[in-house]
Amino acid sequence: MKFQQKRIAFISEHASPLANIGGVDTGGQNVYVAQLAKHLAHIGYLVDVFTRRESTEIEEVVNWSPGVRIIHVNAGPAEVIIKEEILQYMDEFKNNMINFMINRQLHYSLVHANFFMSAWVAMGIKKELDIPFVVTFHALGHVRRIHQAEKDKFPEERLTIEEEAVQQANHIIAECPQDMDDLINYYNAPKNKITIIPCGFSATEFYPIDKECARKIAGLPQSEHLILQLGRMVPRKGVDNVIQALAKVKPTGKPIKLVIVGGECEELEEETCPEYARLIDIVRQHHVENQVIFTGRKNRDQLKYYYAAADVFITTPWYEPFGITPLEAMACGTPVIGSNVGGIKYSVADGETGVLVPAHDPDALGEKITWLLNNEEVRNEFSHNAIERVNTHFTWAEVAHHVNQLYRCTQPVAKESIALLSNSKIQAA
Ligand SMILES: CC(=O)N[C@H]1[C@@H](O[C@@H]2[C@H](O)[C@H](OP(=O)(O)O)[C@@H](O)[C@H](O)[C@H]2O)O[C@H](CO)[C@@H](O)[C@@H]1O
Numbered sequence: 001m002k003f004q005q006k007r008i009a010f011i012s013e014h015a016s017p018l019a020n021i022g023g024v025d026t027g028g029q030n031v032y033v034a035q036l037a038k039h040l041a042h043i044g045y046l047v048d049v050f051t052r053r054e055s056t057e058i059e060e061v062v063n064w065s066p067g068v069r070i071i072h073v074n075a076g077p078a079e080v081i082i083k084e085e086i087l088q089y090m091d092e093f094k095n096n097m098i099n100f101m102i103n104r105q106l107h108y109s110l111v112h113a114n115f116f117m118s119a120w121v122a123m124g125i126k127k128e129l130d131i132p133f134v135v136t137f138h139a140l141g142h143v144r145r146i147h148q149a150e151k152d153k154f155p156e157e158r159l160t161i162e163e164e165a166v167q168q169a170n171h172i173i174a175e176c177p178q179d180m181d182d183l184i185n186y187y188n189a190p191k192n193k194i195t196i197i198p199c200g201f202s203a204t205e206f207y208p209i210d211k212e213c214a215r216k217i218a219g220l221p222q223s224e225h226l227i228l229q230l231g232r233m234v235p236r237k238g239v240d241n242v243i244q245a246l247a248k249v250k251p252t253g254k255p256i257k258l259v260i261v262g263g264e265c266e267e268l269e270e271e272t273c274p275e276y277a278r279l280i281d282i283v284r285q286h287h288v289e290n291q292v293i294f295t296g297r298k299n300r301d302q303l304k305y306y307y308a309a310a311d312v313f314i315t316t317p318w319y320e321p322f323g324i325t326p327l328e329a330m331a332c333g334t335p336v337i338g339s340n341v342g343g344i345k346y347s348v349a350d351g352e353t354g355v356l357v358p359a360h361d362p363d364a365l366g367e368k369i370t371w372l373l374n375n376e377e378v379r380n381e382f383s384h385n386a387i388e389r390v391n392t393h394f395t396w397a398e399v400a401h402h403v404n405q406l407y408r409c410t411q412p413v414a415k416e417s418i419a420l421l422s423n424s425k426i427q428a429a
């Protein structure tokens with residue numbers, strides 16, 4: 001069948017493919033937008049990723065990779081703003097995005113919104129230009145509120161915007177069955193509008209590497225048991241739970257080190273990194289100072305060495321709409337102990353590629369760490385299964401294939417949209 005090249009607009013207001021990954025607000029969504037855009041371009045789409053301008057230094061349009069451009073939209077001050085304070089600028093974002101389309105006579109057949117604020121922009125664009133939109137929420141306000149209560153600083157409006165977006169969207173991508181259930185239970189989302197498409201990993205970025213080599217390159221000890229925690233350093237990721245569990249692990253015949261990768265900067269300091277200060281305090285309280293290595297944030301090309309160096313990868317967040325890090329660990333052949341929540345209970349096959357434990361339960365986690373470290377044979381079996389599982393089900397190429405199928409079923413844009421564009425009241429503004 002002949003494939004017609006289509007131009008699509010991604011919106012990802014706070015998460016740009018160009019950002020340094022691993023900061024408080026730069027995680028899986030950035031990776032998702034970057035990888036999905038690249039892989040859709042590979043299939044034949046032209047993808048423009050609209051993101052908020054965070055610096056005056058950067059060009060409006062950056063040709064990022066073949067078929068993918070990053071468009072920096074003026075919305076509020078051209079500086080980094082925490083995502084909880086961005087909503088007030090989204091009207092400006094929408095108007096400037098539409099003006100960009102008018103000025104360059106760009107015709108997008110579809111908008112793919114990422115996160116609720118982008119969904120708000122997509123709703124406005126649909127209303128004014130009749131362009132259909134697909135949404136991936138990445139995280140849901142109701143779920144965040146349940147877990148974070150008063151610490152959740154997003155405005156109340158987030159929930160109504162998400163509720164409206166669920167109704168207005170032409171289609172919704174849930175990242176795992178739990179995400180779909182949450183959309184139905186908290187937002188009354190029509191089931192026939194939801195398709196589960198997971199996140200992925202890139203096999204050119206993450207693959208098995210000989211442990212000895214990996215440890216050498218990462219500068220990690222050779223003759224010890226290594227357990228790894230890697231991700232954004234924010235309380236909901238449960239890094240404190242892993243430190244507490246470490247103190248409960250029974251002897252395994254070798255010294256054990258916990259390597260913690262992530263954080264706002266490469267050099268973590270208690271004065272400037274409050275979450276690091278909180279975690280180091282827990283390390284001291286549990287007297288495991290000589291067992292914990294904080295590496296700080298690492299560039300993506302380094303991550304595979306840490307994953308491959310570890311005997312076990314651990315991730316015990318309170319909740320997780322998907323969770324890309326377990327995929328990356330499994331792709332490097334490292335068994336995962338993950339909390340039995342969200343996307344982790346979907347991607348990690350319990351008893352085959354790793355084990356699931358309850359969140360907030362250092363005793364259960366400590367027991368499973370002891371068990372896995374004492375069982376090399378099981379680790380090898382999990383490792384083998386993990387590599388096979390992720391390469392079969394969770395590559396970005398596979399994800400893009402499913403997203404492409406979904407786009408092709410999504411209502412095509414009305415022919416008049418360019419005419420509507422020229423008459424738009426926004427143009428006159
Ligand atoms: C914890 C969480 O929701 N992780 C998702 C999500 O990632 C990030 C999330 O949306 C962050 O918001 P929050 O402060 O509520 O945690 C955003 O700031 C980050 O930009 C997101 O990266 O999306 C990932 C990809 O879909 C998903 O794997 C992860 O579970």
Ligand SMILES: O=c1ccn([C@@H]2O[C@H](COP(=O)(O)OP(=O)(O)O)[C@@H](O)[C@H]2O)c(=O)[nH]1
Pocket residue numbers: 021022026027028029031230231232261262263296297298299300303322323324325326328
């Ligand atoms: O120092 C770091 C910490 C994390 N990551 C990446 O950030 C993403 C985190 O995505 P995930 O879905 O696991 O969680 P989120 O941060 O989105 O909640 C993964 O691709 C990690 O490899 C990174 O590149 N450097």
